[in-house]
Amino acid sequence: MDKDNDLTIRQPVAAKPKIPPPSIFAKPFARSTDPGVVQLLTEDEQAALIAISRVVEFRRHTVIYPEGGRSRFVYNVISGVAETYCLLPDGERRVSSFLFPSDLLGLSENGEYVATAQALTPLTAYKMPFEDLARLVRRDPDLDVVFLCKLCHELRQAERHTVTAIHNDARARVAGFILWLWRSEVTALTDDTTVTLPMLRHDIADYLGLSTEAISRALHQLETGGLIQRRGPRALQLLNIQELRRAAREI
Amino acid sequence: MDKDNDLTIRQPVAAKPKIPPPSIFAKPFARSTDPGVVQLLTEDEQAALIAISRVVEFRRHTVIYPEGGRSRFVYNVISGVAETYCLLPDGERRVSSFLFPSDLLGLSENGEYVATAQALTPLTAYKMPFEDLARLVRRDPDLDVVFLCKLCHELRQAERHTVTAIHNDARARVAGFILWLWRSEVTALTDDTTVTLPMLRHDIADYLGLSTEAISRALHQLETGGLIQRRGPRALQLLNIQELRRAAREI
DNA sequence: CGCGATATTGAAGTCTGTCAAGCCCTGTGG
DNA sequence: CCACAGGGCTTGACAGACTTCAATATCGCG
Structure with a gap:
């Protein structure tokens, strides 16, 4: 409208x-x-x-x-x-x-x-x-x-x-979660590849059925793989969305 | 019909x-x-x-x-x-x-x-x-x-x-599933403690995010614990509903 | 600038997935 | 009604992933 x-x-x-x-x-x-x-x-x-x-x-x-x-x-x-x-x-x-x-x-x-x-x-x-x-x-x-x-x-x-959430491993769940957040936050934004995480690791972990440590490790994996980059604990930069979707088993 | x-x-x-x-x-x-x-x-x-x-x-x-x-x-x-x-x-x-x-x-x-x-x-x-x-x-x-x-x-x-499903172990998931089935099948039944499993183990496993083997093992555990009794692969007798609910972490 | 809470990283333990084998049930055909 | 074959179910062994526990690093707020 x-x-x-x-x-x-x-x-x-x-x-x-x-x-x-x-x-x-x-x-x-x-x-x-x-x-x-x-x-x-x-x-x-x-x-x-x-x-x-x-x-x-x-x-x-x-x-x-x-x-x-x-x-x-x-x-x-x-x-x-x-x-x-x-x-x-x-x-x-x-x-x-x-x-x-x-x-x-x-x-x-x-x-x-x-x-x-x-x-x-x-x-x-x-x-x-x-x-x-x-x-x-x-x-x-x-x-x-x-x-x-x-x-x-x-x-x-x-x-x-x-x-x-039920069938995927930690890396896939976190990848999917990031993509979901990204789509939910979509706006007429200048930088389309930034995702903010307004919630605590604990909340993410709970939502995905993992421990906070598993979230950290999964983020580490995704960062090492060049899919994302952490910009402080509350912000992510998406570097390779195609690969992220594959990691989330969306493709 | x-x-x-x-x-x-x-x-x-x-x-x-x-x-x-x-x-x-x-x-x-x-x-x-x-x-x-x-x-x-x-x-x-x-x-x-x-x-x-x-x-x-x-x-x-x-x-x-x-x-x-x-x-x-x-x-x-x-x-x-x-x-x-x-x-x-x-x-x-x-x-x-x-x-x-x-x-x-x-x-x-x-x-x-x-x-x-x-x-x-x-x-x-x-x-x-x-x-x-x-x-x-x-x-x-x-x-x-x-x-x-x-x-x-x-x-x-x-x-x-x-x-x-996400937070519980195999035993709890299966216990919860059994209780859910039991409530879903509720009718004007004579024997209120019988549950039929119309689906394959594979379907249950998939629905709960487990393997078929894990389902078997969980049923075995519940049977050993005296919570249920298997009457063939497609029917269960609920022996201790209170404990089942506890196992499913409903209480 | 410093403290508390949050996040990350490391090591050991537990549970489940996977692979493999044997058993049981079911449904078919004689 | 019985025998048989196929598929489904169960059980065991091992490897992998996650959880837990513990310690350190970092962030954010006063």
Whole structure:
């Protein structure tokens, strides 16, 4: 629609960055001209969502909502990165997903959030009361299809994550993760081959089912192989994307 | 139609088992009195779905639809078990899910099925033309919410599968898988502690990210520990469900 | 500039994958 | 109904990969 893209992640310190509208991207399940992800919301729908929403901001490491908490709101990320995790009975933490701009946040079950959501960077989002959203969806069949589409998209992604994470070794998992991050952070960026890692090694390790040491070693391997270059612990330079995709077994 | 049931989900041999209506179970995301899975379809909605559906049957090992094929239909399983899998570039097969009665089948992307679906047992299903279903959903906002609910449910399940499969050892994965199967096969059963494994070890192994040998060894461990008893390669008796849950790290 | 937390690197142990062999089940055909 | 053949399942041995434990290096924040 408009250039909500330029804000997705980093943004030069602007005087008053204007807020992009609510945004839901997905690959439609029906055949379409564009085989990639597309904006599913029309301007009217964006306006309708804005009408029931409030823009909220979270600082780094803030809990957006807790696991088990009463689920009253759904969030549409505007900028920043978040993670969701569950706490196991034995106290361990299990990262279940990372969320980027235009992602939806607030999956619930029986009126309770199924995981804790936490901001990994400063984060802004549209906060939509669940009830209002339900009313809106019930009234606008097209909007409803939008959410169906998005959920299908997420489901496919989740299945792919499972399949690839489960069968590959550490190097392949990390390569795949880097590529996923890279695509998620895609913007109208000058330098297209830089990836920032807003999360800790621990979070990556947990998400991929590895130890933090294994992450380090895999990064070392990829660097030695000339596929990437580490620029400090939170930034990577992609040197050979073709090889990265092969390492991730995407090809 | 016929009594394919006694294989997968046993049902007393009735002369003419009447076909159960379309069925979608899920835990609602909104708070409800019943915290478990509930039937989301009203009788009217079931009738509407029947009106656009055809009941189809598949024999064991039949392909229901192929990966990459034009996605024209969505299926609602009535009886039997199916699996979906993708073929990797190197020819390997990746099982992405198992489907049971009342599950939905036919996830697509850009008009194409994202995986091959195959019957593991004789299977019957409602076959719904995608276009008709879309029309129906667009007209009936409640039905629409049903599908949203079901998709959320599937998404949660997928995330749980990932989280548990990735972090646990072979024994825990198999224990969790057995419990999942057990719950999926729940019917008005006489013997509540029997689980049938309609799929090959290879399929289980692939789904859990293990080798067939690891599955065998894990079953052996569980049997030695007195948690289960093998009754031939396709049936298990659950001896200690409490311990099984602990083994699966559910507690 | 210094401290605490995070990240990396090294060494030993454990678990699973792989390879190989034997057993069991199933389904077929007589 | 029984025998047989083929495929699936199980079990054992070994190598490889990851985890764990431990120590060092580095980053980031006050």
